[in-house]
Amino acid sequence: MIDTFRWLKEADARHEQAMVSRKFGKLTLLAMTRGGISPLWLARCDCGQVREVSIQRVIVGTATSCGCTPDFMPPQPQSEWGTWRAMLDRCYQPSNPSYPHYGGRGIKICERWQTFDNFLADMGVRPGPKMSIDRIDVDGDYEPGNCRWATATIQANNQQRHKRRRMARAKAI
Numbered sequence: 551m552i553d554t555f556r557w558l559k560e561a562d563a564r565h566e567q568a569m570v571s572r573k574f575g576k577l578t579l580l581a582m583t584r585g586g587i588s589p590l591w592l593a594r595c596d597c598g599q600v601r602e603v604s605i606q607r608v609i610v611g612t613a614t615s616c617g618c619t620p621d622f623m624p625p626q627p628q629s630e631w632g633t634w635r636a637m638l639d640r641c642y643q644p645s646n647p648s649y650p651h652y653g654g655r656g657i658k659i660c661e662r663w664q665t666f667d668n669f670l671a672d673m674g675v676r677p678g679p680k681m682s683i684d685r686i687d688v689d690g691d692y693e694p695g696n697c698r699w700a701t702a703t704i705q706a707n708n709q710q711r712h713k714r715r716r717m718a719r720a721k722a723i
């Protein structure tokens with residue numbers, strides 16, 4: 551049995567290690583001040599100001615400074631970071647409402663993707679705000695080769711197709 555609390559804490563620690571002192575726009579990341587699903591970081595701007603920022607906005611590029619330069623892009627509702635962290639929660643956090651359909655069913659996340667940087671490198675930037683992560687084999691794990699960015703419609707069709715196949719398999723037995 552996985553100690554989920556410790557596991558998620560370790561995921562936060564790995565994320566902090568991977569991101570610390572990286573630079574996005576004018577912001578250099580100093581330290582994570584809040585972990586979890588919407589983490590906050592202290593960042594130093596090129597102008598010298600130190601400010602707490604949402605890592606999601608920094609990664610997506612909608613927060614590029616302490617505020618001394620206008621941020622032009624509107625924040626996206628769910629960034630790659632949000633997708634990744636929600637995936638961890640669905641698989642490893644029994645208190646998550648979706649856990650029974652994921653972790654509870656034995657769906658896992660491959661070791662490589664337990665680090666955000668690897669996940670982003672394999673999946674690439676989310677192509678649009680309506681896209682979320684889809685498993686091609688809905689009974690398979692979250693891993694490269696079984697995941698793609700897809701719209702809710704594609705995902706629903708995929709789930710239907712698998713349901714029909716599972717029912718046909720059950721009938722054949």
Ligand SMILES: [Zn+2]
Nearest residue numbers: 595597616618
């Ligand atoms: Zn600044």
